Amino acid sequence: MQKRLRIGRRLKIVQVFWYGYCALGVLLLANLPSWGQTFDLETILENMQQTYEQTKALTADFHQVATLSSLGRQQISSGRVSIEKPHSIRWEYVSPDTQTILYDGSTLRIYTPKRRQMLQSSVDEQNRSNVALLFLAGMGNLRETFTVTALESPSPHLASMLLIPRSTQAGFSELHITVNTQSYLVETLLIHDSIGNLTEIRLTTLVSHIMLSPKTFELILPPDTEILTPTDFTGRK
Numbered sequence: 460m461q462k463r464l465r466i467g468r469r470l471k472i473v474q475v476f477w478y479g480y481c482a483l484g485v486l487l488l489a490n491l492p493s494w495g496q497t498f499d500l501e502t503i504l505e506n507m508q509q510t511y512e513q514t515k516a517l518t519a520d521f522h523q524v525a526t527l528s529s530l531g532r533q534q535i536s537s538g539r540v541s542i543e544k545p546h547s548i549r550w551e552y553v554s555p556d557t558q559t560i561l562y563d564g565s566t567l568r569i570y571t572p573k574r575r576q577m578l579q580s581s582v583d584e585q586n587r588s589n590v591a592l593l594f595l596a597g598m599g600n601l602r603e604t605f606t607v608t609a610l611e612s613p614s615p616h617l618a619s620m621l622l623i624p625r626s627t628q629a630g631f632s633e634l635h636i637t638v639n640t641q642s643y644l645v646e647t648l649l650i651h652d653s654i655g656n657l658t659e660i661r662l663t664t665l666v667s668h669i670m671l672s673p674k675t676f677e678l679i680l681p682p683d684t685e686i687l688t689p690t691d692f693t694g695r696k
Contacts, residue, residue: 500609500620508601516543519665528655543668547676561678570678576685605634616640 518541525534538552546564551557559570562582569578601607604626610619622634635649645665650658 500607504601504607514544514667516541516668516671517665518542518668518671519662522661522663524659526657526659528657541671541675543671543676547671549676559678561676563676568678570680570684574685575681575683576687577680578687580689610635613637617646 518539520537520539522537523535525536526532527534535555536552537554538550540551541547541549546562548560548562550560552559557572559568561568561570565582567580567582571577605622605624608621608623610621612619616639618638618640620636620638622636624631624634630652631650632653633651635647635651636645637647639646645662647662648660650660652658
């Protein structure tokens with residue numbers, strides 16, 4: 460029973476990561492032209508797409524609150540994220556526990572130092588058709604990928620939108636984003652999944668880069684690290 464609970468927590472970590480991962484696809488669309496409480500949605504979408512296509516790499520601090528309806532509790536965490544197109548991602552949790560999540564375009568790795576374990580999974584062609592992955596690979600088209608609706612903005616300096624993914628492969632049912640119209644950056648993302656879980660991510664100190672150091676995406680494991688794959692959970696070979 461305890462082993463099943465541990466496996467459930469590991470899978471939940473993977474699930475929360477994918478919410479953040481989907482959010483990053485929208486994060487890369489952050490630098491927008493200024494607008495007020497009303498704006499021309501088509502113009503905004505066009506500028507979002509152009510800005511994303513020109514973005515090479517970025518870093519940001521994040522604060523994440525995951526409301527897990529199935530468990531009846533919240534998980535609060537924070538850390539730093541680094542992204543470099545076309546595929547490299549590092550999602551580094553520093554509080555309350557350290558954890559490193561890496562993706563290189565073909566392999567997803569989740570390393571938890573406290574457990575001395577790394578969960579490793581290949582990302583096949585079908586999974587690469589996921590909405591978020593298309594954006595991170597530089598192949599996504601916002602209007603084709605989402606149904607987008609302008610929402611009432613909470614202040615003249617903010618603009619809000621609702622994004623509904625068209626793909627059934629997406630890891631979320633809807634996404635709310637709020638953009639600061641003075642800094643032109645996404646400030647918050649609220650991700651809804653199909654079973655009622657919510658994940659809110661607040662982004663600060665976001666910086667664009669021409670490129671990041673290759674060491675950013677390296678992961679050196681202690682010799683006694685246990686390597687786990689999805690077959691360790693399902694029993695399939």
